[in-house]
Amino acid sequence: MSTATLEPRVHAQRTYLNADYGWKSWLFTLDHKRIALLYLVSITFFFVIGGSFAVLMRIHLTEPQGALVQPETYNKLFTLHGIVMIFFFLIPSIPAVLGNFLVPLMVGARDLAFPRLNLLSWYIFIVGGAFTLYSAIAGGVDVGWTFYPPYSSIYSQTHVTAVAVGVFITGFSSILTGLNFIVTIHKMRAPGLTWFRLPLFLWAMYATSIIMTLGTPVLAITLFLLALEHLFHVGIFSPELGGDPLLFQHLFWFYSHPAVYIMILPAMGVVSEVIACFARKRIFGYKIVAFSSVAIAVLGFLVWGHHMFVTGQSVYAGLIFSLLSFLVAIPSAIKVFNWTSTLYKGSISYEAPMLYALGFIGLFTMGGLTGLFLASLATDVHLNGTYFIVAHFHYIMVGGAVMGYLGGIHFWWPKISGRKYPNAWAALAAAIVFVGFNLTFFPQFILGYLGMPRRYAFYPAEFQVLNVMSSAGATILGVGYLIPLVYLIWSMRYGPVAESNPWGATGLEWKTPSPPPPENFAEIPVVNEEAYAYSAQAQEATGD
Amino acid sequence: MHNLPFQPDQASSIAKSVDNLYFFLTAITLFFTALIFLTIFYFMIKYRRRSPDERPRPIEGSVPLEVLWTAIPTLLVAVMFVWGSTLYFQNSEAPKGSLEIFVTGKQWMWKAEHPEGQREINELHVPLGRPVRLTMTSEDVIHDFFVPAFRVKKDVLPGRYTSLWFEPTQVGTFHLFCAQYCGAFHAGMIGSIVVQEPDAYESWLAGGTPGESIEQAGEKVFQASGCSSCHLSDGTGLGPSLLGVFGHPVHLTTGETVTADDGYIRESILQPKAKIVAGYSPIMPTFQGQLTEEQLNNLVAYIRSLGAAQPKAKEAAKP
Numbered sequence: 001m002s003t004a005t006l007e008p009r010v011h012a013q014r015t016y017l018n019a020d021y022g023w024k025s026w027l028f029t030l031d032h033k034r035i036a037l038l039y040l041v042s043i044t045f046f047f048v049i050g051g052s053f054a055v056l057m058r059i060h061l062t063e064p065q066g067a068l069v070q071p072e073t074y075n076k077l078f079t080l081h082g083i084v085m086i087f088f089f090l091i092p093s094i095p096a097v098l099g100n101f102l103v104p105l106m107v108g109a110r111d112l113a114f115p116r117l118n119l120l121s122w123y124i125f126i127v128g129g130a131f132t133l134y135s136a137i138a139g140g141v142d143v144g145w146t147f148y149p150p151y152s153s154i155y156s157q158t159h160v161t162a163v164a165v166g167v168f169i170t171g172f173s174s175i176l177t178g179l180n181f182i183v184t185i186h187k188m189r190a191p192g193l194t195w196f197r198l199p200l201f202l203w204a205m206y207a208t209s210i211i212m213t214l215g216t217p218v219l220a221i222t223l224f225l226l227a228l229e230h231l232f233h234v235g236i237f238s239p240e241l242g243g244d245p246l247l248f249q250h251l252f253w254f255y256s257h258p259a260v261y262i263m264i265l266p267a268m269g270v271v272s273e274v275i276a277c278f279a280r281k282r283i284f285g286y287k288i289v290a291f292s293s294v295a296i297a298v299l300g301f302l303v304w305g306h307h308m309f310v311t312g313q314s315v316y317a318g319l320i321f322s323l324l325s326f327l328v329a330i331p332s333a334i335k336v337f338n339w340t341s342t343l344y345k346g347s348i349s350y351e352a353p354m355l356y357a358l359g360f361i362g363l364f365t366m367g368g369l370t371g372l373f374l375a376s377l378a379t380d381v382h383l384n385g386t387y388f389i390v391a392h393f394h395y396i397m398v399g400g401a402v403m404g405y406l407g408g409i410h411f412w413w414p415k416i417s418g419r420k421y422p423n424a425w426a427a428l429a430a431a432i433v434f435v436g437f438n439l440t441f442f443p444q445f446i447l448g449y450l451g452m453p454r455r456y457a458f459y460p461a462e463f464q465v466l467n468v469m470s471s472a473g474a475t476i477l478g479v480g481y482l483i484p485l486v487y488l489i490w491s492m493r494y495g496p497v498a499e500s501n502p503w504g505a506t507g508l509e510w511k512t513p514s515p516p517p518p519e520n521f522a523e524i525p526v527v528n529e530e531a532y533a534y535s536a537q538a539q540e541a542t543g544d
Numbered sequence: 545m546h547n548l549p550f551q552p553d554q555a556s557s558i559a560k561s562v563d564n565l566y567f568f569l570t571a572i573t574l575f576f577t578a579l580i581f582l583t584i585f586y587f588m589i590k591y592r593r594r595s596p597d598e599r600p601r602p603i604e605g606s607v608p609l610e611v612l613w614t615a616i617p618t619l620l621v622a623v624m625f626v627w628g629s630t631l632y633f634q635n636s637e638a639p640k641g642s643l644e645i646f647v648t649g650k651q652w653m654w655k656a657e658h659p660e661g662q663r664e665i666n667e668l669h670v671p672l673g674r675p676v677r678l679t680m681t682s683e684d685v686i687h688d689f690f691v692p693a694f695r696v697k698k699d700v701l702p703g704r705y706t707s708l709w710f711e712p713t714q715v716g717t718f719h720l721f722c723a724q725y726c727g728a729f730h731a732g733m734i735g736s737i738v739v740q741e742p743d744a745y746e747s748w749l750a751g752g753t754p755g756e757s758i759e760q761a762g763e764k765v766f767q768a769s770g771c772s773s774c775h776l777s778d779g780t781g782l783g784p785s786l787l788g789v790f791g792h793p794v795h796l797t798t799g800e801t802v803t804a805d806d807g808y809i810r811e812s813i814l815q816p817k818a819k820i821v822a823g824y825s826p827i828m829p830t831f832q833g834q835l836t837e838e839q840l841n842n843l844v845a846y847i848r849s850l851g852a853a854q855p856k857a858k859e860a861a862k863p
Contacts, residue, residue, distance in 0.1 A: 239703025451692025
């Protein structure tokens with residue numbers, strides 16, 4: 001039935017892109033697809049900003065005494081790099097862009113449950129971002145993205161409050177997005193779309209949304225208390241005022257460790273979709289993969305203390321947190337084995353999204369396994385606070401979350417834009433990102449083991465060789481990120497027009513034209529098969 | 545200082561055992577990374593798409609396989625957990641008879657005070673082959689005392705004591721880093737640990753200004769701050785006698801019993817009303833803000849030294 005809609009050119013039909021023009025039609029839109037694009041533009045902007053800070057840092061660190069800036073400036077660079085990348089790029093990346101675009105399409109609904117809240121969440125995000133940018137322009141902030149008091153509350157002379165307020169506000173956008181997804185997935189699934197027929201991307205979104213709605217308020221409370229202490233010297237965290245600095249760390253990591261799963265679970269969801277599509281196979285052990293997302297979300301709330309093994313917290317607390325941290329590794333391992341097994345006896349093709357997804361599995365595996373060094377008490381003591389940590393979480397957040405995000409953008413780009421991009425360029429970019437990433441961050445594992453602490457504006461000369469290697473890799477990585485920016489923008493005007501289902505994928509989002517009409521579906525679809533029914537779909541394949 | 549380009553010096557009694565666990569974890573990491581990469585490459589080639597209409601048969605999954613690859617990682621992490629925790633527990637308590645040194649961190653320097661009263665900044669001289677226990681605090685923000693060659697690290701917090709110990713096994717000079725971001729010149733908050741043969745250490749100690757020992761300095765603070773007017777050694781004062789207190793259980797008005805350690809002594813000086821010794825009234829004023837960290841350290845050292853003394857007529861003192 002979808003063959004009929006393929007014949008006419010895209011421009012002939014009414015899509016969410018051409019339904020209306022003018023800035024008002026974008027800034028006041030209630031269409032989840034347009035809001036997704038608003039987010040896409042906003043977070044790309046923040047990615048470029050956060051990335052520029054990283055470039056400056058890597059240039060600076062090519063020389064032991066520091067090649068570029070004063071230590072105070074370097075401290076502001078790594079602080080803003082962390083804050084922008086985590087709160088304004090990674091956390092909203094897949095949920096707010098791909099999730100916003102896809103959740104209603106995948107459940108077969110016309111929009112999210114609360115379209116106005118959805119638009120509000122974008123405005124909140126922008127207001128929060130504005131506070132953070134203001135602080136950057138007004139002179140910066142130098143407390144690290146972790147905001148540890150009493151440095152942040154009493155000693156730092158920089159714009160701590162502006163940034164804390166910015167992050168505080170942005171948190172509400174994340175809560176609203178999570179709330180919207182939970183309600184939509186519960187209440188608005190198309191007839192026949194049972195829980196175990198949901199695409200795994202939705203399971204991942206669901207687990208992520210739970211973390212967002214339960215965890216983010218704790219971060220908001222923590223930052224509020226910090227701002228109280230900073231502005232009015234109310235003693236909460238600073239011992240001078242009668243507070244307890246470790247209380248802050250407990251509260252902060254109670255959110256910020258689960259926040260890692262806000263970043264990685266959506267990427268896992270994307271990878272499940274992409275692998276299934278390009279191997280033309282049902283995901284091996286679908287239910288286990290689905291439940292492992294929920295297991296990660298739940299266990300993720302109970303491991304925050306592993307950030308505090310060297311703070312002097314009780315050795316027994318350390319013991320419990322170490323055990324729980326090891327446990328959270330198991331569902332992640334299960335997912336990796338299941339994805340790999342999905343390839344077995346598949347029919348594998350190597351379009352760009354698949355390359356990103358396979359790259360994700362490799363880098364996430366390394367990121368996850370190096371996490372074991374940090375869950376283990378005796379080795380964490382040596383590695384905590386060094387470049388080993390920096391390397392580990394970049395393998396998870398960049399090697400994992402960003403690869404997943406880029407894979408997802410490439411996979412759904414024809415659906416979002418109605419255009420195709422040049423696959424050869426995309427494959428080249430994926431390869432460059434993979435190589436550049438490893439060159440940048442692998443040396444940092446060794447640096448950390450050798451003892452180089454993180455957040456050092458200058459360092460002993462013996463660490464220079466590895467730092468130069470890392471900076472060289474960062475150059476390659478930067479090029480890898482710029483290429484997609486160029487050809488994706490190019491494709492919006494010059495790319496070949498995309499069919500409704502160019503990859504021959506299953507899933508309701510592929511059963512509506514590309515780009516979809518404002519109401520998503522002419523008729524609400526009825527689902528009568530499991531997710532990833534690639535074998536059953538043989539005759540119905542339309543795109544190729 | 546560089547023996548191997550990919551390994552820091554193993555200069556303490558625990559370094560080798562931590563490294564063994566590190567190498568075990570590295571081996572596991574390499575094995576599983578290779579396993580996943582090779583399997584993916586093999587499948588990518590073997591099952592590449594040969595014709596556009598190819599439709600593989602669906603595979604649901606496999607319960608035995610799921611059980612297998614849940615059980616194997618579970619077993620492996622259990623081994624890691626037990627290994628890592630055992631080592632950590634072994635390394636958490638300093639051996640009896642350790643050399644006691646006080647360390648104070650402040651933006652952006654490390655100050656150390658030896659029992660004999662010698663002070664150093666950004667350097668710490670220690671003897672080879674003897675356990676050294678550091679009692680650490682900060683004058684401002686959170687710092688972290690990190691000696692990579694010893695595989696030890698501990699945060700240094702304002703308003704409380706943390707401690708750390710090591711036993712140097714190699715003569716030489718080793719990096720001391722601050723590993724907790726502490727402000728503008730965090731990267732400059734580095735120093736050296738100088739490990740010397742015991743004789744050389746003794747002569748280094750003797751070469752320093754042979755002033756008063758840390759305990760003598762503490763006794764002076766004890767007199768000058770008026771502590772001695774209530775904490776009479778015969779137990780007849782308004783406050784409890786401090787003879788034989790340190791390291792021993794103390795009964796509180798709440799019925800609880802605590803052990804008098806560094807943290808307890810510190811708290812009792814700064815927040816005297818937090819824990820009241822049974823039989824006494826909460827009348828002691830706070831010394832918060834009136835003593836420097838150094839004076840506090842001296843006081844603690846002095847009260848520690850009283851711990852070994854026999855309490856005099858303590859029972860009789862109870863009203």
